[in-house]
Structures are given as C-alpha cells and as structure tokens.
Amino acid sequence: MEGGAAALAVASGQTASAFAIFNIAQAGDNIVSSTDLYGGTWTLLSQTLKQFGIEVRFVDPADPENFRRATDAKTRAYFDETLPNPKLNGSRVKEVADIGRSLGVPLILDNTASPLIARPFEHGAAVVVYSTTKYIGGHGTAIGVAIVDGGSFDWAADADRFPLLNKPDEAYSGRTQQVSGLISVLSGWARAALRFAIPLAPRADAAIWMA
Numbered sequence: 001m002e003g004g005a006a007a008l009a010v011a012s013g014q015t016a017s018a019f020a021i022f023n024i025a026q027a028g029d030n031i032v033s034s035t036d037l038y039g040g041t042w043t044l045l046s047q048t049l050k051q052f053g054i055e056v057r058f059v060d061p062a063d064p065e066n067f068r069r070a071t072d073a074k075t076r077a078y079f080d081e082t083l084p085n086p087k088l089n090g091s092r093v094k095e096v097a098d099i100g101r102s103l104g105v106p107l108i109l110d111n112t113a114s115p116l117i118a119r120p121f122e123h124g125a126a127v128v129v130y131s132t133t134k135y136i137g138g139h140g141t142a143i144g145v146a147i148v149d150g151g152s153f154d155w156a157a158d159a160d161r162f163p164l165l166n167k168p169d170e171a172y173s174g175r176t177q178q179v180s181g182l183i184s185v186l187s188g189w190a191r192a193a194l195r196f197a198i199p200l201a202p203r204a205d206a207a208i209w210m211a
C-alpha cells in the first residue's frame with residue numbers, strides 16, 4: 001500500500017505508536033512531537049511515555065523549525081500526524097522530515113486519516129503508523145494497526161542515537177538484537193531437518209498411505 005520495505009501488524013492504533021517509539025527510545029531519551037494529535041496519542045505521549053522515563057517535547061507544528069530547535073543528542077524521533085485528528089489541518093511533512101533527516105532523526109508519521117491519498121514515504125517519513133480501525137477497515141468493527149518502515153532511513157548511520165538497534169545487548173548475549181535474531185533463525189533453519197524430516201516423516205508417510 002505504501003511502498004514500504006517491511007510492515008508489522010499489531011492489535012490497535014495506539015499499540016502502533018507505542019511500539020514504533022519503544023523500538024528506538026528508552027528511559028532518558030526524548031521524542032519531539034507535534035501538539036496536533038489524536039487525543040489517545042496525546043495521552044500516550046504526554047502521560048504514558050513519562051512513566052517509562054521517555055520525555056516528549058511538544059512543539060507547534062505551524063513552524064517546522066520548532067522540531068529542529070527541540071532536538072538534541074537524545075532525540076530518537078519526531079512524531080506527527082499527516083491529517084491530525086480532529087483538526088485535519090495538513091502537516092508540513094516534507095519540511096519536518098527533511099529537518100529530521102539532516103539531524104539523523106526519523107519522522108514517525110500517523111497516516112490513519114489519509115491512507116492512499118497521502119504517500120508519506122515520498123515526502124521523507126521514515127516510519128508510518130496506521131490505525132486500521134478507521135479508514136482502512138472502513139467500518140470500525142475490528143481494531144487493528146500497521147507499522148510500516150519505508151526502508152529509506154539509515155538506522156545504522158548513528159549507532160549512538162539508536163543503540164537499541166546497533167549496540168550489543170546483554171539480554172542477547174552481547175549481540176545486537178537484530179543479529180541475535182538472525183543467528184537464531186539461521187541456526188534453527190540449519191536444524192530444520194531434525195525437527196521435521198526425522199520425527200514427522202513416518203507420520204507423513206502414514207498419512208499419505210492412509211489417504
């Protein structure tokens with residue numbers, strides 16, 4: 001839908017914003033966010049993230065330079081909505097994204113109100129989140145969400161800004177989380193024959209025979 005590189009589906013729109021932020025920010029870090037947000041996101045950013053030690057610096061999006069002024073070495077992302085709910089006053093996505101990219105900060109954009117009609121990756125957004133509960137689902141009968149990575153932000157360029165993605169993690173035996181995951185999958189795949197072929201082959205044969 002977006003032309004992104006990868007997407008993750010989780011349970012609700014609010015989970016999308018939370019996951020996108022927790023993936024790159026931890027206690028002591030900060031996020032710079034537009035003040036024009038959906039109420040639930042406002043609560044998430046102004047109240048919940050505080051409980052995890054993540055500071056959110058709210059800025060007036062009318063002047064994109066406000067994002068630059070609020071940025072420091074601990075800034076992990078900018079957060080904005082393409083068509084903010086409820087104001088629906090279009091955001092200056094490209095200017096905010098460009099400022100972020102010049103400082104090595106990704107723009108996480110909530111595009112819930114404008115799927116298909118706005119293509120945020122073409123304007124520099126790094127990650128796009130959707131509550132699929134709304135326009136994508138169309139009738140509000142199922143809650144859902146998508147987090148999409150545009151694939152154009154270099155998450156490895158500044159390891160100090162994104163230690164969660166680039167630095168060894170004790171919880172993963174001193175590897176980065178990504179490498180650890182990859183090693184785990186590859187070593188598991190190498191032994192797949194032991195898991196499938198040996199225990200299951202006789203049963204598969206039996207199933208074929210019985211059929």
Ligand SMILES: Cc1ncc(COP(=O)(O)O)c(C=O)c1O
Nearest residue numbers: 012013014038085112131133144
């Ligand atoms: C722009 C925006 N983002 C996120 C959400 C939260 O989505 P959900 O209800 O799926 O948690 C909403 C809900 O109205 C919304 O309008």
